[in-house]
Amino acid sequence: xxxxxxxxxxxxxxxxxxxxxxxxxxxxxxxxxxxxxxxxxxxxxxxxxxxxxxxxxxxxxxxxxxxxxxxxxxxxxxxxxxxxxxxxxxxxxxxxxxxxxxxxxxxxxxxxxxxxxxxxxxxxxxxxxxxxxxxxxxxxxxxxxxxxxxxxxxxxxxxxxxxxxxxxxxxxxxxxx
Amino acid sequence: xxxxxxxxxxxxxxxxxxxxxxxxxxxxxxxxxxxxxxxxxxxxxxxxxxxxxxxxxxxxxxxxxxxxxxxxxxxxxxxxxxxxxxxxxxxxxxxxxxxxxxxxxxxxxxxxxxxxxxxxxxxxxxxxxxxxxxxxxxxxxxxxxxxxxxxxxxxxxxxxxxxxxxxxxxxxxxxxxxxxxxxxxxxxxxxxxxxxxxxxxxxxxxxxxxxxxxxxxxxxxxxxxxxxxxxxxxxxxxxxxxxxxxxxxxxxxxxxxxxxxxxxxxxxxxxxxxxxxxxxxxxxxxxxxxxxxxxxxxxxxxxxxxxxxxxxxxxxxxxxxxxxxxxxxxxxxxxxx
Numbered sequence: 063x064x065x066x067x068x069x070x071x072x073x074x075x076x077x078x079x080x081x082x083x084x085x086x087x088x089x090x091x092x093x094x095x096x097x098x099x100x101x102x103x104x105x106x107x108x109x110x111x112x113x114x115x116x117x118x119x120x121x122x123x124x125x126x127x128x129x130x131x132x133x134x135x136x137x138x139x140x141x142x143x144x145x146x147x148x149x150x151x152x153x154x155x156x157x158x159x160x161x162x163x164x165x166x167x168x169x170x171x172x173x174x175x176x177x178x179x180x181x182x183x184x185x186x187x188x189x190x191x192x193x194x195x196x197x198x199x200x201x202x203x204x205x206x207x208x209x210x211x212x213x214x215x216x217x218x219x220x221x222x223x224x225x226x227x228x229x230x231x232x233x234x235x236x237x238x239x
Numbered sequence: 240x241x242x243x244x245x246x247x248x249x250x251x252x253x254x255x256x257x258x259x260x261x262x263x264x265x266x267x268x269x270x271x272x273x274x275x276x277x278x279x280x281x282x283x284x285x286x287x288x289x290x291x292x293x294x295x296x297x298x299x300x301x302x303x304x305x306x307x308x309x310x311x312x313x314x315x316x317x318x319x320x321x322x323x324x325x326x327x328x329x330x331x332x333x334x335x336x337x338x339x340x341x342x343x344x345x346x347x348x349x350x351x352x353x354x355x356x357x358x359x360x361x362x363x364x365x366x367x368x369x370x371x372x373x374x375x376x377x378x379x380x381x382x383x384x385x386x387x388x389x390x391x392x393x394x395x396x397x398x399x400x401x402x403x404x405x406x407x408x409x410x411x412x413x414x415x416x417x418x419x420x421x422x423x424x425x426x427x428x429x430x431x432x433x434x435x436x437x438x439x440x441x442x443x444x445x446x447x448x449x450x451x452x453x454x455x456x457x458x459x460x461x462x463x464x465x466x467x468x469x470x471x472x473x474x475x476x477x478x479x480x481x482x483x484x485x486x487x488x489x490x491x492x493x494x495x496x497x498x499x500x501x502x503x504x505x506x507x508x509x510x511x512x513x514x515x516x517x518x519x520x521x522x523x524x525x526x527x528x529x530x531x532x533x534x535x536x537x538x539x540x541x542x543x544x545x546x547x548x549x550x551x552x553x554x555x556x557x558x559x560x561x562x563x564x565x566x567x568x569x570x571x572x573x574x575x576x
Contacts, residue, residue, distance in 0.1 A: 154417075184574060190271055194564055195554050195560055195563070197567055198564065198566070201570070201571075219572055220574040223575060225571065229571060231575075233571075233575045
């Protein structure tokens with residue numbers, strides 16, 4: 063099982079077969095110059111939603127965020143998260159499609175065997191300590207920024223999610239310290 | 240400025256105590272909770288104070304108040320305002336700056352309020368109540384219904400507003416404090432609304448073109464009302480403005496712009512009481528409170544009663560914010576479960 067601390071939260075425990083630390087992997091290491099990357103990928107089974115047998119969560123973790131009222135800072139923050147989550151999704155697709163053959167072996171079997179045409183994807187931002195009532199506008203802003211990505215890859219309309227530390231724990235992304 | 244209010248057994252409001260009021264004050268609660276009732280009770284009191292000893296009016300404050308309550312709440316007798324089943328009298332107390340105005344009466348009261356104390360000096364300024372429904376299209380109907388036919392239907396808040404709008408602009412320069420606000424209001428409107436004396440109706444003027452007001456949007460009419468009251472000098476920097484459901488018929492962007500104007504007018508001395516159920520109104524006023532470091536008292540009502548807070552200290556814990564969070568949580572659950 064894998065657990066680690068990031069942005070002041072304890073992520074995991076995750077089964078080794080489900081987790082892929084995309085930001086620290088060799089695949090990203092070879093291309094990282096000028097390419098921002100999400101923290102990690104996590105496969106979640108969704109048996110209740112056939113025919114989609116599994117769902118890949120692309121996760122970025124942060125310890126703070128600006129509020130929408132500080133507009134330039136807020137827009138830059140959203141653009142940064144958008145790049146990381148979009149690039150995480152693209153690198154996942156590219157690797158499963160064997161576009162990076164030299165580093166394919168580092169990907170767990172579940173990812174290499176992923177049925178890209180039917181798999182679900184979730185683009186998840188987790189912010190530690192973020193106030194609950196600031197999450198809805200932040201989620202709306204991130205959804206708008208990721209709209210082209212979601213439409214292009216035919217993701218669910220609700221594929222983009224913003225959680226705080228409590229939400230992350232509630233949905234099993236993190237565990238209590 | 241109204242600084243404190245205290246109501247007991249006043250219609251749906253069995254007990255309300257709201258202290259340390261500010262230039263902008265927000266009332267939030269669900270439908271039927273008594274928001275409008277509270278604003279109307281304050282408005283009736285302020286209009287009583289404003290009519291008392293004005294010009295050659297010889298009526299006592301109690302006589303003015305009875306008429307005000309009768310025509311504002313439109314009940315068979317004003318005693319019907321006492322909360323049903325209440326054992327004690329209706330009691331109303333308001334402090335204008337440090338001066339108290341208070342009255343109380345029982346459920347059998349028809350035309351005479353025996354207990355009224357007024358320590359507020361006579362004032363020359365006018366308060367106004369902006370109802371949720373627009374009045375410009377109904378302007379003539381309201382005046383006929385109340386002034387000629389003298390029937391219930393349009394209460395005093397509508398009549399006063401229709402009369403205030405009819406007032407033509409006085410000579411002399413407009414209040415400097417209002418000039419920028421008027422420009423901003425007209426920028427939202429994209430034109431001006433003017434009363435056409437010959438046609439006897441309100442028209443929307445955009446450049447050199449004129450349109451009957453009927454074809455313009457409800458929100459335009461609402462903003463035009465405030466613009467008109469600032470331009471004809473019915474309102475002055477000492478006025479108190481009561482706005483019921485500020486958000487009705489307005490796009491969220493227009494709500495934000497209108498509240499920015501309200502904030503400017505409030506810093507010039509006007510006092511505002513806003514009733515709302517809109518998340519946008521609460522959030523925008525919260526941001527104004529933070530940016531201007533301004534106290535914006537909020538009175539939030541729910542099943543457990545009325546609680547006061549200040550937007551300067553954070554978003555209030557109430558049904559509007561809770562519902563926004565609940566929708567978000569529902570959305571997240573739909574996505575991740």
